[in-house]
Amino acid sequence: MTKYVIRRIFSGLLTALIVFTLNFIIIKAAPGDPIKTLMGKDTNDPVLRAALEEKWGLNEPEYVQYFNYLTNALRGDLGTSIIYNQSVASMIGSRWGPTVLLGLVAAILALLIGTFLGIFAAQHEGGIMDGLFSMVSYALDAMPPFWLGLMLMIVFASRLGWLPTNGMTDVRAGYTGFAYVLDVARHMVLPCLTLTLVSIPGYFRIAKSSVLQVSNEDFITTLRATGMSERKIFDKYIFRNAILPTITLFGITMAFLITGITLIEIVFSWPGMGRLTMTAINQRDYPALMGIYLVVAICVSVVMIIVDIVYALFDPRIRYD
Amino acid sequence: MGSKKYRGLARMKEAFFLDGQFRAGVIGIIILLIIVVAAPLLATHNPYEYGPDNLVAPGVNGHWLGTNHMGQDVYSMIIYGVRTSLQVALISSLISGVLGILVGGIAGYFGGKVDLVISEVINAFLMIPTFFLILLIVALFGNSITNVMIVIGITSWPGNAKLMRAQALSLRERTFVKSAIAMGETRMQIMFKYILPNGVFPVVANTTRGMAGAILTEAGLSFLGLGDPSIISWGQMIYAGQDYITVGWWVSAFGGVAIILTVIVFYLLGDGLNHVLNPKYSFDKGGK
Amino acid sequence: METVLEVKDLCVTYQNKSRSVYAVKDVSFSINQGDSLGIVGESGSGKSTLAMAILRLLPPKTAKVTGEAYFQGKELLTLDDASLREIRWKHLAVVFQKAMNALSPVHRISTQIEDIYRQHEPKATRQEIRQRSQELFQMVGLPDRVYRLYPHEMSGGMLQRVAIAISLLHSPQLLIFDEATTALDVVTQGQILEEVVRLEKALNTTRIMITHDMSVVSASCTKTAVMYAGQMMEIGQTRDVLKRPMHPYTQGLLHSFPTLTGERKTLESIPGSLPDLSVEHAGCVFAPRCPFATDRCHAKRPAARQMEDGRTVACWRYGGESDG
Numbered sequence: 024m025t026k027y028v029i030r031r032i033f034s035g036l037l038t039a040l041i042v043f044t045l046n047f048i049i050i051k052a053a054p055g056d057p058i059k060t061l062m063g064k065d066t067n068d069p070v071l072r073a074a075l076e077e078k079w080g081l082n083e084p085e086y087v088q089y090f091n092y093l094t095n096a097l098r099g100d101l102g103t104s105i106i107y108n109q110s111v112a113s114m115i116g117s118r119w120g121p122t123v124l125l126g127l128v129a130a131i132l133a134l135l136i137g138t139f140l141g142i143f144a145a146q147h148e149g150g151i152m153d154g155l156f157s158m159v160s161y162a163l164d165a166m167p168p169f170w171l172g173l174m175l176m177i178v179f180a181s182r183l184g185w186l187p188t189n190g191m192t193d194v195r196a197g198y199t200g201f202a203y204v205l206d207v208a209r210h211m212v213l214p215c216l217t218l219t220l221v222s223i224p225g226y227f228r229i230a231k232s233s234v235l236q237v238s239n240e241d242f243i244t245t246l247r248a249t250g251m252s253e254r255k256i257f258d259k260y261i262f263r264n265a266i267l268p269t270i271t272l273f274g275i276t277m278a279f280l281i282t283g284i285t286l287i288e289i290v291f292s293w294p295g296m297g298r299l300t301m302t303a304i305n306q307r308d309y310p311a312l313m314g315i316y317l318v319v320a321i322c323v324s325v326v327m328i329i330v331d332i333v334y335a336l337f338d339p340r341i342r343y344d
Numbered sequence: 345m346g347s348k349k350y351r352g353l354a355r356m357k358e359a360f361f362l363d364g365q366f367r368a369g370v371i372g373i374i375i376l377l378i379i380v381v382a383a384p385l386l387a388t389h390n391p392y393e394y395g396p397d398n399l400v401a402p403g404v405n406g407h408w409l410g411t412n413h414m415g416q417d418v419y420s421m422i423i424y425g426v427r428t429s430l431q432v433a434l435i436s437s438l439i440s441g442v443l444g445i446l447v448g449g450i451a452g453y454f455g456g457k458v459d460l461v462i463s464e465v466i467n468a469f470l471m472i473p474t475f476f477l478i479l480l481i482v483a484l485f486g487n488s489i490t491n492v493m494i495v496i497g498i499t500s501w502p503g504n505a506k507l508m509r510a511q512a513l514s515l516r517e518r519t520f521v522k523s524a525i526a527m528g529e530t531r532m533q534i535m536f537k538y539i540l541p542n543g544v545f546p547v548v549a550n551t552t553r554g555m556a557g558a559i560l561t562e563a564g565l566s567f568l569g570l571g572d573p574s575i576i577s578w579g580q581m582i583y584a585g586q587d588y589i590t591v592g593w594w595v596s597a598f599g600g601v602a603i604i605l606t607v608i609v610f611y612l613l614g615d616g617l618n619h620v621l622n623p624k625y626s627f628d629k630g631g632k
Numbered sequence: 633m634e635t636v637l638e639v640k641d642l643c644v645t646y647q648n649k650s651r652s653v654y655a656v657k658d659v660s661f662s663i664n665q666g667d668s669l670g671i672v673g674e675s676g677s678g679k680s681t682l683a684m685a686i687l688r689l690l691p692p693k694t695a696k697v698t699g700e701a702y703f704q705g706k707e708l709l710t711l712d713d714a715s716l717r718e719i720r721w722k723h724l725a726v727v728f729q730k731a732m733n734a735l736s737p738v739h740r741i742s743t744q745i746e747d748i749y750r751q752h753e754p755k756a757t758r759q760e761i762r763q764r765s766q767e768l769f770q771m772v773g774l775p776d777r778v779y780r781l782y783p784h785e786m787s788g789g790m791l792q793r794v795a796i797a798i799s800l801l802h803s804p805q806l807l808i809f810d811e812a813t814t815a816l817d818v819v820t821q822g823q824i825l826e827e828v829v830r831l832e833k834a835l836n837t838t839r840i841m842i843t844h845d846m847s848v849v850s851a852s853c854t855k856t857a858v859m860y861a862g863q864m865m866e867i868g869q870t871r872d873v874l875k876r877p878m879h880p881y882t883q884g885l886l887h888s889f890p891t892l893t894g895e896r897k898t899l900e901s902i903p904g905s906l907p908d909l910s911v912e913h914a915g916c917v918f919a920p921r922c923p924f925a926t927d928r929c930h931a932k933r934p935a936a937r938q939m940e941d942g943r944t945v946a947c948w949r950y951g952g953e954s955d956g
Contacts, residue, residue: 038468045477053484060484165556165607167563170582170600173589177597181590241733244689245795249748250720259747260736267738278473285475286564290586300476304483304568312483316476324471339738339782 027341031331035324042320046313047092051085060309062105071105101317102310104303111314114299119318121191122295126284129215130273133222138269140223141230142262148235156227164224168283172217172290179213186212189292214291218283222276229272233265240264267338274330277323359620366616372609379426389417391424391576399592410594412584418595421576422602428577429606432493432562433555439497441551444504445540448547451505452512453531453539463509469502475564482570489572492565496558503554504547511543545621552614556607563603578603635702636806636838637686638662642699644678644685644862651910655681657862657917659699660936661944663855665805668832668839670849670870672885673859676906679842680729682859683810685709687726688716703806722752725799727792729811734795735783741794742779749801768797772827789820796824800831807832808840813848825852846886850874858882861907861917864936868943878945881918916948924949 050057058075062068076082078095095102101111144153163171180188191210192198198206237243238261246256288297296315303311335341359366379386388406389395395415402410402418409418451462481495515521521538529537565571566579573580578599585595644656656678663669673679684690685697688708701708703724706715728734735744742762749761765779772793783791792812799807809828813821829852832839841853849856849870856874857867858881866879877883884902904921907913916922919929929948936946 034464034467034471037464038471041465041468042472046480049481049484054486161608161611162604165560165604165611167560167567167579167582167600167603169564169567170596170603173582173586173596174600177589177593241728241730242736245726245728245734246736246748248687248689248720248726250717250722250751251747252717255747260739263738264736278471278475281473282475282564286567289568300479301568304479304570307483309484312480316473316480319473319476320471323473327471337738340784 024335027335028332031328035328038324039321042317043093043096044089046317047089050309050313061102096317101314104308104311106306106308106311111311114311115296115314115318118294118296118299120295121293122284122288122297125211125214125218125288125293125295126280128211129218129222129284130276130280132215132219134226134269134273136219137223137226138230138266141227141232142234142265144227145231145234145238146257153231157231160224160227163220166221167286168217168221169286169290171221172214172287175213175217176290186210188213191294210291210293214287214293217287217290218280221283222280225272225276225279226269229268230265233268234261237261237265263337267334270330270334270337274327274334277326277330281319281323356620359616363616363619365612366619369609369611369613369616372605373613376426376430376606376609379423380430383423383427387417387420387423389420391416391420399588399595401592402594409598410592412581412595413588413592418581418598421581422578422598424576425578425581425599425602426606428489428575429559429562429603432489432496433558433610435493436496436500436558437551437554439494440500440554441504441547443498443501444506444551445508445544445547447501448505448508448510449512449535449540449543452509452543453516453535455513455516459509462505466502466505466509470506474499475561478561479565479568479570482565487565487570487572489575489577492562492570492572493558496561500554500557504550507546507550508543511546512539515539515543546618549614549617549621552610552617556610556614559603559607559610634665635662636665636667636704637840638700638702639686640700640702642682642685642701643697644681644690645696646694647696648694653909654912655695655862655909656685659859659862659864661857661864661867663806663838663840665838666832666836667855668829668841668853669855669857670841670843670853671857671859672843672846672849674885674906675844676861676909677859678862679844679859680810681862683726683808683840683842687724687808717751721748721799721804722802723804724806724808725802725804726808726810727795727799727812729814732783732788732791732815735791737783739782741781741783745779745798745801748798752802764801765797768800769793771800771831772797773823789816789824792816792820792824796828800835803835804837806838806840808842810842811844812841814843814845821848822851828852846874858885862909863917864944864946865918866943866945866947868939868941868945872941872943878939878943878950879918879947880922880924880949884921916946 050060053060058072061075062071078091083091099112101115103110104114107114140156144156147153176188179185187193187210189210192203192206193210196206243256243261246260247253284295285297285300287293288295289301292298296319299311300315302308303315356366360370361367388408393416395411395417397405397407397411398415399413400407400411402408404410407417407419409422411417412421447462447466451459451466478495478499482492485491485495515538521534524534524538562571562577563579563582566577567583567586569583571577571580571583581599582596582603585592585597585599589596639662640660642656642659643654646653646655659678659682661669671679671682681690681695685695686701686703686708688711690697697709699709703719706719708716708719711719735741742765745765746758746761749764750756753760762779766776769776769778774790774793774797778786778790778794786794792815795812813824816824825848828839831837839853841848843849853870855867856870858865858873858879860881865881866873866877873882874886877886881902888902902921907917907920913933915928915930915932916925916934919925922929926948934946934948936944937950938944939950
């Protein structure tokens, strides 16, 4: 188990290193002067330029520059957004909360609903509901998340007026306490629904196929031959074995989820990292973009490592390897 | 090997008649290709032209699916958008396919330390949220469609590499490869003559699904304002229609429908190809 | 001697959208208390399907089972679910071929044994079950520590022994071994067979052994049944069937194995291949490959006839102008 955890952490570190290196290569290889890139298109302050050149050691050889970049990032210095004159780290720090809230709720909902429907479809394989779910899952899987968000917005917010179209709270109302929580929940319904819907197909497919696969395993036949009830066979043996790929999927879809969140946040003006990304793109605020990429990549790999360790708790075959 | 290929073709033919998914995928792709070729005939307007009717609803003034805020005909834009989508799908997955096959093939065939290092790198790349990398590069290097295709291609190879590696690992133990080694063929010859051609099929099936991914990624980039403004793409239609969503829902809505249908075609084709390639899959049982 | 299992005209047909496969056709046999019956045949001969049908483990959607199977007087094929579950494992247990997959990979052996034991003894304490397992582990030659292990921590041979120990939990009257020793190496297989025969004498159980390996049958079975293409060709005492095979298929099958006595003979395979089971055959199903086949063999299926030494043979060569 220890060996396994160490291995996973090692690949996490390697991922982080690759992301750092890619970032570095991208700045160096981008057309134009890297300092200009870091300063932003419309700034041309010689003092700032000198300060940046000093910080990145642009007169030094490349490997020193790379090392500088790495140590700065490790100290938590992700650079400064020239446009906002604010450190990228603090910009991200003030925005991650709403993103995590949205992502976590949607991921858990998608996991529960998708798995439940997948199990149902497997138990009624070939039935009408199985066919229906499979078709809907295929279509949802093919939908651009932001498009689905827009369509839900047209129907539920614009046409029916049931729910607010954007933001996380109604600023003018100035709710406090429970009313505030309720207001956030109301604003969250549509973005969360969108994100949940586009994440369901993965869980649906994997739950269905692994329940079907495990049900055909020899040990299930053996258990049936022992006179164990179908219910107990399912609850204790099929479920426990079939749930393993779902745990893995939860880790794998993190990268997909964060992409979905970014795009959906933009549709619903949710004040999280996605909005930050959008503004950074529009302003060509490259330090902010790179900082976001770095933080997102590291967060995703941390979550994936945690998921892998949780997986090992469920699967004895890994624990003892 | 000749006979193997022949059996593959026969199986594809069988799949076409018996596997609904594969058949739907093949028919879908043929329709898309027809649209690509016959776009000028099928379109009712010039999609690049800013007409006099701004934001008219579907059906008005001969605009079957309405117009956008600039007066462009939505139906004609969708017809021409097939070209962009297929181009993105094809070129980016070609790049990711070739890269994946080479990297995975080398790792799997050479094995040992080479494999250890490459596998570790593949796994690390699989953990990276690719979309952010793509948008960073496109933002910095410019948002021409060529850049977009290349970037999607060079960031989506790890999945293919993983598949190819597994293929090469198992092929290397097969008799015909072992006998080629015994006959004294060089590693490069073996790699290009035996390993790659025989292991490539699962990667092809995966790449077909990857094409769907490329289309969705391009749409996502367009939605962030990183699309190529000089071409017509469905993602940009959704992006541009967003601001007029309350007064002209059709611009975004139909662009999205076009994406969904095209992506589904690639999914069907990919799943169908997987059925064809999986010798255990029996068509007349309709599954298992 | 009391009859433990009597099977009459058992048929199994696999059905899917486009075709039917007649996997088992009109099989009848019976087995007495204390007997051990080996059912041999090539792969695809329907022997495993036959066992699965008797155990009622075939998927009801795709496999249609007709005929009768009386186990201790109860008809298994039409028994209601509750009564069937009452019989399962307590009186009728099975050991499957792939021991590696016969146990859940994510549960400890102890957990699985406890669950299986409590199926019929719901009030049994952990200690009781533990003790019973220890006895059985000792019988099949397993160390005690196995109880706390996961399946992936054991070798194939150990798992096979665990599977056998589990099958004996409630000392069932009838035990079915479905290729249970096929995956093992010869030495382990020999050991396990020896133990099985010894246990059987001690516990007075009855056993059906499904295998494609003649040596397994000769080492561990008192009676032998030979199946071909879903039909029973010959059943009799093992010494009669193996020494003096009567049915041409049995003769051919024995020729394709090294002789058990070590005589030097050329090994011959039977020319031809298994017939297409998705069509019904009017004549003897073996006729196309049979060296003695006549027009009658191709035209009409021979009925099973009892011989003087008690064995049953389905072949026109052994009498019967009468109908089948």
